[in-house]
Amino acid sequence: MKINQVEFIISAVQPSQYPKDGLPEIALAGRSNVGKSSLINKLCNRKNIARTSQKPGKTQTLNYYKINDKFYFVDVPGYGYAKVSKKEKQAWGRMLETYFTTNKQLKAVIQIVDLRHPPSNDDQQMYEFLKYYEIPTIIVATKADKIPKGKLQKHQKIVKEVLNIEPNDPITLFSAHSGFGKDELWRTISQYL
Ligand code: GTP
Ligand code: MG
Numbered sequence: 582m583k584i585n586q587v588e589f590i591i592s593a594v595q596p597s598q599y600p601k602d603g604l605p606e607i608a609l610a611g612r613s614n615v616g617k618s619s620l621i622n623k624l625c626n627r628k629n630i631a632r633t634s635q636k637p638g639k640t641q642t643l644n645y646y647k648i649n650d651k652f653y654f655v656d657v658p659g660y661g662y663a664k665v666s667k668k669e670k671q672a673w674g675r676m677l678e679t680y681f682t683t684n685k686q687l688k689a690v691i692q693i694v695d696l697r698h699p700p701s702n703d704d705q706q707m708y709e710f711l712k713y714y715e716i717p718t719i720i721v722a723t724k725a726d727k728i729p730k731g732k733l734q735k736h737q738k739i740v741k742e743v744l745n746i747e748p749n750d751p752i753t754l755f756s757a758h759s760g761f762g763k764d765e766l767w768r769t770i771s772q773y774l
Contacts, residue, residue, distance in 0.1 A: 611660075612694070619631075691720075
């Protein structure tokens with residue numbers, strides 16, 4: 582996809598703040614620090630429109646980025662960050678449950694996992710949650726630049742097996758550093774818009 586315009590719109594914490602223009606939304610879900618914000622930047626050819634950090638927990642609100650006046654990427658706070666209090670975790674869970682289950686503009690969720698490791702329990706629960714609510718899911722296994730080429734398929738197979746990915750859900754290997762998988766991912770995203 583040719584990116585002409587990327588505009589940060591709002592950091593939302595409650596439904597009254599979600600944009601009301603009816604544009605389709607694609608949300609990013611994944612463990613804290615897995616590379617959600619980096620993926621948005623890479624897809625949009627921007628260095629730092631979605632703020633990234635080496636410290637987990639950088640993204641704390643639903644951040645809306647309007648792309649080409651056509652749709653939104655919604656950067657979602659990461660899960661599985663140990664240093665967050667129980668209370669904060671509950672608030673996070675409620676915010677995301679509301680967003681994922683009530684938002685009619687949500688066309689698909691890109692669930693990002695780390696290709697280097699088998700998906701965690703949190704990753705498995707996230708995927709099960711999305712499937713329970715019948716939300717179309719695109720799996721992206723990122724940080725592929727850290728895996729030798731000859732081992733990519735083996736790692737992909739582990740991701741598929743551990744998450745128990747449904748046959749119709751696409752999976753893309755990706756690297757926000759090298760851009761590997763970017764064109765394939767754009768083709769997949771376009772099918773949901
Ligand atoms: P939170 O907002 O805290 O949930 O994190 P996030 O999922 O948005 O992660 P972010 O994009 O901030 O990236 C976290 C770290 O991983 C940064 O140091 C990135 O440079 C690094 N990173 C992200 N994508 C890749 C990738 O494809 N390859 C490699 N090697 N590192 C990556
Ligand atoms: Mg982030």
